[in-house]
Amino acid sequence: RAVLQDYLGESTQSYPSVDSTSRRICKSSVYFQGAQQDFLTRQQTFELARQRRLEVRTQHADAECCFRPAITETSRQLVANNLELLGETPEERINRLAVRDVARRGQLREELEQLHNREYTFKPEINAVSEMLATSRYEDSAAAWTGNADGETQTHERLYRAGLAKS
Numbered sequence: 001r002a003v004l005q006d007y008l009g010e011s012t013q014s015y016p017s018v019d020s021t022s023r024r025i026c027k028s029s030v031y032f033q034g035a036q037q038d039f040l041t042r043q044q045t046f047e048l049a050r051q052r053r054l055e056v057r058t059q060h061a062d063a064e065c066c067f068r069p070a071i072t073e074t075s076r077q078l079v080a081n082n083l084e085l086l087g088e089t090p091e092e093r094i095n096r097l098a099v100r101d102v103a104r105r106g107q108l109r110e111e112l113e114q115l116h117n118r119e120y121t122f123k124p125e126i127n128a129v130s131e132m133l134a135t136s137r138y139e140d141s142a143a144a145w146t147g148n149a150d151g152e153t154q155t156h157e158r159l160y161r162a163g164l165a166k167s
Helices: 002-012 020-028 039-062 073-081 090-117 128-146 155-166
Strands: none
Touching: none
16 A cells, blocks of 8 residues: 555656746846855845845935035025025925915915906806706605615615614
């Protein structure tokens, strides 16, 4: 019996195989040559490279930005003559740009919209019969969506509540 199991076990046991494309990639890649042929060595190399990339990104993030845009003399004079901007701290600048300017633009947009819509004075009037028809159609469609006119909710909600009542 043991001999039979050994015989069957050997014949049914499968081994991994590497196709020709994978062999070609392994032969041509730097990561699979020399000392890198060992899996653990490759993984250590990949981890070291990942750590180096992380360090470089951290250095870039921590570095001071030395870029200062060159502005024209006219722009410099405009800023220098604007009394609201004199002595402005970075926090005040952020508040001005992110809060006050946004609010000012929103207010200006609303005023322009009101100015534009002021021209359109037509206000349609609906007679009582049309209003009653529209209201009944709206109620019918709302009742169809929620269940029926008695206020029954959607099917899944009704089933959910029935299940809660049973438990």
